[in-house]
Amino acid sequence: MAIKVLVVDDSSFFRRRVSEIINEDPDLEVIGTANNGKEAVEQTALLKPDVITMDIEMPVLDGISAVKLIMQATPTPILMFSSLTHAGASATLDALDAGALDFLPKKFEDIARDKEEATRLLQQKVKEIGRRRISRYVRPAPASTLMSSTSARASNLRQPDRSFAPSRASENKSTDTDIRASGKKYQLVAIGTSTGGPVALQNILTQLPQNFPHPILLIQHMPAAFTPAFASRLNSLCKIEVKEAQNGDLLRPGVAYLAPGGKQMLVEGRGSGQKLRIYEDDNARVTYKPSVDITFASAAKSFGNSVLAIVLTGMGADGREGARMLKQAGSKIWAQDEKSCVVYGMPQAVANAGLSEASIALADVASRINREVGCG
Incomplete structure (x- = not known):
């Protein structure tokens, strides 16, 4: 069964580009798109995707706020797209604090030598985090530990548990x-x-x-x-x-x-x-x-x-x-x-x-x- 993906970005061009890349892989399927964070929250609850790709800067509701709300209501693996700037880095780190699992630059050429390599990397990352299922929430984490000053405004939201459904290989590990x-x-x-x-x-x-x-x-x-x-x-x-x-x-x-x-x-x-x-x-x-x-x-x-x-x-x-x-x-x-x-x-x-x-x-x-x- 293909991994179901929701693509979120306020740019119709970027939504289309990402959707085309994802749909090229037979193990992946775009089941919906959203052009702002509010739509992303609504579509996640409705479609129950396995993975979400999420932009940071969007109208109505930004990506970081959308991640927090999704991780509180419908925990889902999220891959962020970010600009390679200091502001983009800080925002991406905020998104990871909020519960996103990974990120990629919006300009694929910044991370790959050619179009084919960039395509493979995006598909690989979506598949890797799509194989994991976020299972539950834990008590709120101290703001001083998991939240930076730039994201402290959301410290009243619970932090996601990044434990995932166990597999046979993990049952024999030592946790003593x-x-x-x-x-x-x-x-x-x-x-x-x-x-x-x-x-x-x-x-x-x-x-x-x-x-x-x-x-x-x-x-x-x-x-x-x-x-x-x-x-x-x-x-x-x-x-x-x-x-x-x-x-x-x-x-x-x-x-x-x-x-x-x-x-x-x-x-x-x-x-x-x-x-x-x-x-x-x-x-x-x-x-x-x-x-x-x-x-x-x-x-x-x-x-x-x-x-x-x-x-x-x-x-x-x-x-x-x-x-x-x-x-x-x-x-x-x-x-x-x-x-x-x-x-x-x-x-x-x-x-x-x-x-x-x-x-x-x-x-x-x-x-x-x-x-x-x-x-x-």
Whole structure:
């Protein structure tokens, strides 16, 4: 059965373009369109789509407000379309806070080398989030944790539960929150993620204490226009410092360094005084910029067996080979469990390769990190 899609945009041209791309895939079917947020809420309740593609700036009711109302009344996986500007980045992050699962730039050429690649990416993202079913709501999340100042006006709305219907593969995962720390000594924590990552990272980092004993590397697949806004948002919400990484940054305990979008982040040096190298990557064979594999591999060379690396929700297999190098050096690898992932791609690749020592629910990741490094 085809995944049913509702396309929402105030531009008739864009609605038609997106609908044509989606309908080209036999596994997808556009069952309706809407030209503003109010119509989107009404059409969602009427048509019960499996996925919604949603614009942000629309008349009558904007996309962010529509996401909040949909997630409150008829929880549905939502893919946002955004402009690659600072304002567009902030609005998209607000939409993710409200419950949207992923986003794409409205100008497809900004994310793809050609029309065919852009078409495949849109179809793939719709199918990936369409395979998940949002199951229920939980109690409201604290505004200071899940809402930025720009979206605090809606803090009276309940936040969506990003747990999804379990599958057979997730039934055997360990969720024992009483697991003791291994006693291993660390010098670095590294976290890689993609689809669903902004919310997952926010969930984890806001629970780390100010005196966190190690530097943290964050590799999130994200456009260059988004990473400054995302780092700023995290920094405003977290007890630790969060910054967009810059070339030459010295690694300091209690600081999280977010890899800049469109570039690669390497760790250089051994012993004390390791620093970051940020560089433009013109290698056409490298799909992801930033790449989890590249950063993890450099961490293996600089830190050897003293890294705690975690692979979170995301499409594809980025992180698997870097995790393999870390594992071979003696470091520890964890993966997010299937049930709590938006897309169980990257963690599954690591788990299936036998590299992860634990599959952990998102709600437990922060407490497990704190316990493992000796601050919880």
